[in-house]
Amino acid sequence: MFGEKVCKVQLIPEHKMNIIEVSNITKNYKVSKGKSSFQGLLSSLLKNEYSVVNALKGVSFNVKEGDICGVIGLNGAGKSTLIKILTGAMYPTSGSCVVNSKVPYKEREIYVDKIGVVFGQRSQLLWDLPVKHSFVILRHIYRIEKKKFEDNLEYFTKIMGIDKFIDTPVRMLSLGQRMRAEIVSTLLHDPKLLFLDEPTIGLDLIAKSTIRRAIKQLSEEKGTTVILTSHDLDDIDVLCDQLVVLDSGKVIHDGNKSDFINKFRSNKKIVVEVDGQLDLKQLSKNPLKEASIVADNTYSIEVDEQTQKLSEMLKELVNELPIVDLSIEENSLEDIVHSLYH
Amino acid sequence: MAELIKIYLRVIAYRLYGAAQYKMDFLVGMLGLLVQQLIILILLFTIFSGIDSLGGLTLNQVLFMIGLGQLVRGLDIAYNDYIWVEAFGGFSEGSLYQYLTRPMPIYLQILMNRVNTESVGPIAIGIALLAVSIHRLNVEFNVNDFLVLAYFIFTGAVILFSLKLIVASLSLWWGRSGELMQVIHEFVEFTRYPVSIYGWILQSVLLVFIPFGLVSFIPTLYWIESVPIPLFSVPAESRKLAILAYVTSISIIYFLLGSYVWRKGLQSTANTGT
Numbered sequence: 001m002f003g004e005k006v007c008k009v010q011l012i013p014e015h016k017m018n019i020i021e022v023s024n025i026t027k028n029y030k031v032s033k034g035k036s037s038f039q040g041l042l043s044s045l046l047k048n049e050y051s052v053v054n055a056l057k058g059v060s061f062n063v064k065e066g067d068i069c070g071v072i073g074l075n076g077a078g079k080s081t082l083i084k085i086l087t088g089a090m091y092p093t094s095g096s097c098v099v100n101s102k103v104p105y106k107e108r109e110i111y112v113d114k115i116g117v118v119f120g121q122r123s124q125l126l127w128d129l130p131v132k133h134s135f136v137i138l139r140h141i142y143r144i145e146k147k148k149f150e151d152n153l154e155y156f157t158k159i160m161g162i163d164k165f166i167d168t169p170v171r172m173l174s175l176g177q178r179m180r181a182e183i184v185s186t187l188l189h190d191p192k193l194l195f196l197d198e199p200t201i202g203l204d205l206i207a208k209s210t211i212r213r214a215i216k217q218l219s220e221e222k223g224t225t226v227i228l229t230s231h232d233l234d235d236i237d238v239l240c241d242q243l244v245v246l247d248s249g250k251v252i253h254d255g256n257k258s259d260f261i262n263k264f265r266s267n268k269k270i271v272v273e274v275d276g277q278l279d280l281k282q283l284s285k286n287p288l289k290e291a292s293i294v295a296d297n298t299y300s301i302e303v304d305e306q307t308q309k310l311s312e313m314l315k316e317l318v319n320e321l322p323i324v325d326l327s328i329e330e331n332s333l334e335d336i337v338h339s340l341y342h
Numbered sequence: 343m344a345e346l347i348k349i350y351l352r353v354i355a356y357r358l359y360g361a362a363q364y365k366m367d368f369l370v371g372m373l374g375l376l377v378q379q380l381i382i383l384i385l386l387f388t389i390f391s392g393i394d395s396l397g398g399l400t401l402n403q404v405l406f407m408i409g410l411g412q413l414v415r416g417l418d419i420a421y422n423d424y425i426w427v428e429a430f431g432g433f434s435e436g437s438l439y440q441y442l443t444r445p446m447p448i449y450l451q452i453l454m455n456r457v458n459t460e461s462v463g464p465i466a467i468g469i470a471l472l473a474v475s476i477h478r479l480n481v482e483f484n485v486n487d488f489l490v491l492a493y494f495i496f497t498g499a500v501i502l503f504s505l506k507l508i509v510a511s512l513s514l515w516w517g518r519s520g521e522l523m524q525v526i527h528e529f530v531e532f533t534r535y536p537v538s539i540y541g542w543i544l545q546s547v548l549l550v551f552i553p554f555g556l557v558s559f560i561p562t563l564y565w566i567e568s569v570p571i572p573l574f575s576v577p578a579e580s581r582k583l584a585i586l587a588y589v590t591s592i593s594i595i596y597f598l599l600g601s602y603v604w605r606k607g608l609q610s611t612a613n614t615g616t
Contacts, residue, residue: 029614086441087439087442087443088442088443089438089439089442089443089612090611090612090613091612091613105612108442109446110445112443112444117440119436120442121436122436122437122440124440127360127594128360128361129356129359129360129363137352137353138347140353141353141445142444143345143349143351173493
């Protein structure tokens with residue numbers, strides 16, 4: 001009996017349950033019409049005119065427990081509005097939203113006890129105090145038991161690598177260090193869901209990579225569901241299982257991230273470096289007529305494999321141009337989203 | 343509720359620790375407030391060097407009134423100062439969203455954001471003025487009187503809290519209402535002197551619409567029977583009761599109004615965003 005090892009086996013359910021169910025949500029805002037002239041400004045004091053903005057137009061999607069879901073879209077696509085509804089800070093105009101078996105905006109105080117929210121550009125750490133003091137305050141706010149708090153603190157400081165500066169005042173931390181501490185501060189109460197709004201904004205490559213690795217580890221080891229919005233598509237590419245793409249308040253893609261990339265990644269890029277300056281107009285067949293200039297003497301050509309054969313394109317290029325170097329690249333997620341919107 | 347108070351006090355202890363990191367800021371801030379108080383007192387002594395009473399109140403009675411006012415305002419600055427930051431655009435810059443994602447009442451979170459240590463100045467001066475004036479007034483101040491005084495400190499704090507709440511709530515619709523809050527706050531200056539010296543319009547403003555006059559002037563009249571209550575005629579025998587009822591009802595009305603506007607404002611932002 002003595003010395004017997006007890007192995008903890010974490011069972012992963014084959015059929016994961018939906019933790020977020022969003023159904024046909026719309027959100028309309030009334031926005032005051034700005035007046036440019038002084039006369040218009042005076043008249044607006046007496047009678048305010050509004051226009052209606054449809055921020056969300058029938059958005060539906062589900063997220064499974066333990067998944068990492070990326071929400072992307074250009075500015076004004078409706079991401080912030082959607083996240084505000086999901087975190088209970090805003091009511092939708094119509095439609096329904098159930099997160100962790102609660103309607104967020106109707107049961108706010110109970111609901112937010114089980115979520116963590118990181119705002120990339122807002123801090124919930126106390127500026128003048130050591131990082132640990134902010135954590136202790138949050139322990140009181142979330143009423144975390146002492147033992148659980150200490151265990152979580154040890155675990156999260158390790159995976160986020162913040163143990164070296166936990167006693168340093170927040171004002172003396174770098175942006176990357178602060179963001180890592182910021183993420184830990186939202187995890188101490190063991191949230192079932194973590195909302196990350198631009199968690200890597202303004203960070204250098206090493207800080208970004210540390211945060212991404214930690215989020216991945218957190219999701220795998222704790223089973224935390226993560227909703228991530230980011231303008232850095234590498235975040236999405238590295239982290240997410242599921243991708244929701246918003247455009248002008250509508251979902252234009254909801255599903256597996258790889259499906260999205262495969263669906264739109266039929267296009268490839270040929271990047272060629274040529275010897276010396278070329279006058280594109282002088283070339284007889286001009287294979288570079290659709291090219292864009294990447295650098296001096298380096299051109300990038302989009303190939304749509306549904307209408308063009310890559311081999312023929314390559315043959316044409318080799319025959320026509322004094323090539324120094326040539327490579328074939330797949331479009332990145334960033335390229336795909338960029339081409340979708342333009 | 344008891345648990346929330348416990349959390350509040352714990353967080354405030356950390357805030358005080360944080361404030362202690364800036365000793366110079368604290369000293370300069372407190373010195374500024376002390377100078378401000380001294381100027382008021384010097385001005386008052388100068389005025390009283392030429393006259394015996396102001397608006398029916400003697401120097402000691404005015405000192406009592408100022409002492410009460412300073413104590414209440416000091417307490418208000420101590421615990422309820424951060425709402426100024428929110429009124430000056432804090433909510434629309436995202437703080438509200440942060441409050442909404444934490445499992446605590448929103449206003450309590452605002453209160454937890456700051457304890458203003460500079461309030462030590464007005465609180466100390468307030469207590470000192472009250473002690474000196476009570477001693478020099480030669481009035482028998484028994485336990486009941488101290489209880490009534492404590493009650494007036496409480497109602498005064500409720501009035502200041504409610505007025506700030508009403509105006510700060512407007513920022514939930516407008517984005518910012520700090521400027522209006524500043525304008526309304528300026529009316530406090532009028533209550534450094536007995537409200538009885540002003541005309542009926544200003545009296546109405548200070549005793550009904552922006553009721554700063556109920557923070558210290560009207561409570562002072564509880565102990566000074568020679569000065570009539572402005573705007574109202576009350577029989578002498580029910581005067582004390584009338585003052586208590588007047589201060590209580592205005593505190594309750596403004597508190598309820600504040601809570602209503604605050605709730606409506608939050609509802610509005612939940613519908614429209616900030």
